[in-house]
Amino acid sequence: MDFDLTEEQRLLKDSIDGLLTDSYDFESRKKYMTEKGGWSKAVWGKLAEQGLLGLPFSEADGGFGGGGVETMIVMEALGKALVLEPYLATVVIGGGFLRHAGTDAQKAAHVPGIVDGSKTLAFAQLEKNSRYDLFDVATTAKKKGDGWVIDGEKFVVLNGENADTLVVTARTKGGRRDTTGIGVFLVPADAKGITKKSYPTQDGLHAADITFTGVEVGADAAIGNPEDSLALIERVVDEARVALCAEAVGLMDESLKTTVEYIKTRKQFGVAIGSFQSLQHRASDMFVAAEQARSMSMFATMAGDFENARERSNAIAAAKAQIGKSLKFVGQQSIQLHGGIGMTMEAKIGHYFKRLTMIENTFGDTDYHQRRVADSGGLI
Amino acid sequence: MDLAFTKEEQAFREEVRSFFRDNVPPDTRRKLVEGRHLTKDEMVTWWRILNKKCWGVSHWPKQYGGTGWTSVQHYIFNEELQSYPAPQPLAFGVSMVGPVIYTFGNEAQKKQYLPRIANVDDWWCQGFSEPGSGSDLASLKTKAERKGDKWIINGQKTWTTLAQHADMIFCLCRTDNNAKKQMGISFIVFPMKSKGVTVRPIQTIDGGHEVNEVFFDDVEVPIENLIGEENKGWDYAKFLLGNERTGIARVGVSKERLRRIRDLAGKVEAGGKPIIQDAAFREKLAACEIELKALELTQLRVVADEGKHGKGKPNPASSVLKIKGSEIQQTTTELLMEVIGPFAAPYDVHGDDGSNEAMDWTAQIAPSYFNNRKVSIYGGSNEIQRNIIAKAVLGL
Numbered sequence: 001m002d003f004d005l006t007e008e009q010r011l012l013k014d015s016i017d018g019l020l021t022d023s024y025d026f027e028s029r030k031k032y033m034t035e036k037g038g039w040s041k042a043v044w045g046k047l048a049e050q051g052l053l054g055l056p057f058s059e060a061d062g063g064f065g066g067g068g069v070e071t072m073i074v075m076e077a078l079g080k081a082l083v084l085e086p087y088l089a090t091v092v093i094g095g096g097f098l099r100h101a102g103t104d105a106q107k108a109a110h111v112p113g114i115v116d117g118s119k120t121l122a123f124a125q126l127e128k129n130s131r132y133d134l135f136d137v138a139t140t141a142k143k144k145g146d147g148w149v150i151d152g153e154k155f156v157v158l159n160g161e162n163a164d165t166l167v168v169t170a171r172t173k174g175g176r177r178d179t180t181g182i183g184v185f186l187v188p189a190d191a192k193g194i195t196k197k198s199y200p201t202q203d204g205l206h207a208a209d210i211t212f213t214g215v216e217v218g219a220d221a222a223i224g225n226p227e228d229s230l231a232l233i234e235r236v237v238d239e240a241r242v243a244l245c246a247e248a249v250g251l252m253d254e255s256l257k258t259t260v261e262y263i264k265t266r267k268q269f270g271v272a273i274g275s276f277q278s279l280q281h282r283a284s285d286m287f288v289a290a291e292q293a294r295s296m297s298m299f300a301t302m303a304g305d306f307e308n309a310r311e312r313s314n315a316i317a318a319a320k321a322q323i324g325k326s327l328k329f330v331g332q333q334s335i336q337l338h339g340g341i342g343m344t345m346e347a348k349i350g351h352y353f354k355r356l357t358m359i360e361n362t363f364g365d366t367d368y369h370q371r372r373v374a375d376s377g378g379l380i
Numbered sequence: 381m382d383l384a385f386t387k388e389e390q391a392f393r394e395e396v397r398s399f400f401r402d403n404v405p406p407d408t409r410r411k412l413v414e415g416r417h418l419t420k421d422e423m424v425t426w427w428r429i430l431n432k433k434c435w436g437v438s439h440w441p442k443q444y445g446g447t448g449w450t451s452v453q454h455y456i457f458n459e460e461l462q463s464y465p466a467p468q469p470l471a472f473g474v475s476m477v478g479p480v481i482y483t484f485g486n487e488a489q490k491k492q493y494l495p496r497i498a499n500v501d502d503w504w505c506q507g508f509s510e511p512g513s514g515s516d517l518a519s520l521k522t523k524a525e526r527k528g529d530k531w532i533i534n535g536q537k538t539w540t541t542l543a544q545h546a547d548m549i550f551c552l553c554r555t556d557n558n559a560k561k562q563m564g565i566s567f568i569v570f571p572m573k574s575k576g577v578t579v580r581p582i583q584t585i586d587g588g589h590e591v592n593e594v595f596f597d598d599v600e601v602p603i604e605n606l607i608g609e610e611n612k613g614w615d616y617a618k619f620l621l622g623n624e625r626t627g628i629a630r631v632g633v634s635k636e637r638l639r640r641i642r643d644l645a646g647k648v649e650a651g652g653k654p655i656i657q658d659a660a661f662r663e664k665l666a667a668c669e670i671e672l673k674a675l676e677l678t679q680l681r682v683v684a685d686e687g688k689h690g691k692g693k694p695n696p697a698s699s700v701l702k703i704k705g706s707e708i709q710q711t712t713t714e715l716l717m718e719v720i721g722p723f724a725a726p727y728d729v730h731g732d733d734g735s736n737e738a739m740d741w742t743a744q745i746a747p748s749y750f751n752n753r754k755v756s757i758y759g760g761s762n763e764i765q766r767n768i769i770a771k772a773v774l775g776l
Binding site for chain 1: 381382383384385386389452635638639642659662663665666667669670671672673674675677678680681683684685687688696697700703704763765766767769770771773774775776
């Protein structure tokens with residue numbers, strides 16, 4: 001029973017916090033947003049230099065052998081600084097598929113580019129009607145010779161505009177909502193037959209809707225078993241959920257801190273508005289919500305190592321549900337306590353609120369995960 | 381970071397669990413499961429079993445009969461105790477006055493009181509709140525005047541829990557009217573059978589008799605019954621209230637109740653099928669379980685922190701425990717109400733003194749729901765807790 005970081009983990013936390021303090025103030029972020037794809041190549045390069053892009057890969061694969069706690073530290077820091085760069089899409093998700101199921105050849109082809117920052121990935125999973133069900137896949141991958149032909153439409157693919165490689169879920173067998181017959185494919189973003197419609201998202205990131213029309217890939221494009229990869233997808237998406245929980249904790253910490261600072265300095269009726277009990281109690285409730293979220297983020301991080309798959313996914317579902325509840329309260333009340341200024345694009349707090357809000361709707365919202373816990377027979 | 385308990389800790393949990401299985405009187409357990417009140421005899425019998433095992437005052441220093449357990453062991457013990465369930469040691473003696481006496485009392489007081497607390501030879505009650513002093517406790521008016529080698533005590537206490545069973549009371553009394561309100565209070569103990577002490581029951585909305593008013597009319601108390609220094613009582617009261625940071629969450633109690641809800645919801649029908657098959661109910665139950673899991677983790681963070689860094693500087697997360705713990709306890713009693721639906725209504729006119737075992741046990745569900753409204757009021761109301769977070773944690 002230990003919730004402390006090790007000495008090495010503390011150093012990691014200090015180094016990423018330091019890097020982001022230096023290069024990621026709110027004004028710089030606005031500039032990064034205007035670069036191609038909506039994030040900064042230079043910052044990405046710095047993350048690579050500090051070894052953060054190789055963090056979760058094994059040393060044999062050219063990484064640093066970090067585990068869940070290391071990813072939690074990084075994601076919390078990225079949340080705190082409201083970072084735009086595609087760490088989740090590239091390192092956590094793209095990297096996750098390679099770590100869990102990539103062949104030596106696939107890893108050799110992709111991991112070095114991730115680690116040195118020269119290549120990014122994107123996860124093309126969401127479909128028009130799939131909502132949060134990972135097994136709901138209409139996109140098809142049909143066998144052609146040794147390789148595959150992919151047809152279908154994917155939506156809101158984060159980093160879809162910039163990614164060099166797309167990780168695509170596609171059905172090799174069965175009907176749209178069958179749990180078997182789903183494969184995962186590594187597809188070069190410039191492959192013939194791919195068209196993209198790119199756009200900024202509500203929270204300042206960039207995404208794309210991507211159409212695959214007769215896109216041909218080789219036999220080596222499939223990660224894992226092309227006919228039965230739902231468990232793999234669930235595993236990697238669970239890791240993405242855990243990472244999002246940590247990011248949300250960082251966002252909530254910063255939102256609460258910014259809000260408390262604001263009500264200490266903003267004066268009305270001749271006094272700081274933070275001297276009013278109604279606002280003090282609201283801020284206290286925000287603190288309680290953020291601490292409950294932090295506890296569940298830690299729980300989910302450690303649950304990532306649970307042997308029992310049902311217990312693992314149940315714990316992570318519970319965490320995502322708790323984080324969803326907490327982030328909604330902290331996000332909304334941060335705006336409320338800021339008053340009118342919280343409504344402006346100019347103030348930083350609204351951008352935290354927007355990112356928090358989008359996290360709730362990524363890979364399952366509170367209701368979705370609460371239902372998962374309910375249907376699994378509970379937690380206690 | 382590591383969530384796992386060590387092998388030794390797991391073995392300890394097994395030891396505790398099997399001790400409870402073998403030693404908690406089955407009737408006592410059943411009554412707790414059904415939300416009934418226990419008789420004084422039932423409680424004392426169990427506490428003496430616990431004391432014989434040397435687990436009665438587990439968190440006291442070893443020289444006074446404590447166990448020397450780690451903070452994780454204490455956590456495990458409490459969780460098992462609450463979720464078995466077995467009666468918790470009498471807080472007023474074991475967690476409140478005991479630590480004050482061994483920390484601030486003199487040798488004679490330690491010798492006189494501590495062993496009797498451990499064996500519940502004396503049942504203690506707490507004389508803190510007064511009709512005019514609830515959240516603003518320091519405004520209390522009960523007066524102790526020094527007259528020769530005696531204190532003469534006059535005034536009134538209220539919300540005195542289980543005073544009807546008590547042999548001894550520890551009392552905050554005003555001993556200096558001229559000092560700042562916190563500075564003129566002393567911590568004095570005396571027998572409840574002293575001349576001039578009157579106990580009047582207060583019936584609470586659940587129909588039960590847990591709390592009382594206690595009146596003092598020229599009660600004479602020997603001078604040596606002052607604990608610690610005169611006019612330092614407020615410090616001891618703060619020490620006492622800050623002593624139990626993690627037990628207050630009562631995670632084990634809520635866990636036990638959630639298991640009961642799940643069990644009952646599998647039996648009680650709604651719409652022709654067990655209510656557990658109703659998706660809306662199941663999701664409500666899951667929502668409560670998730671909140672409780674988060675609270676359990678928050679509690680573990682505090683426990684692990686205390687184990688590693690000592691109790692000196694409290695982890696800010698500890699202030700979450702009372703608020704969330706009480707809210708969740710209340711939610712669990714609400715869910716029970718929801719499960720039994722219209723059968724919440726019958727009222728057991730015999731009260732809950734155990735004399736009417738024939739009454740359907742569901743009769744205790746509504747009273748337990750009503751009774752649990754107290755948990756967000758006592759021990760510093762949840763509004764006071766929010767004041768504390770705002771000031772101590774957020775610096776507002």
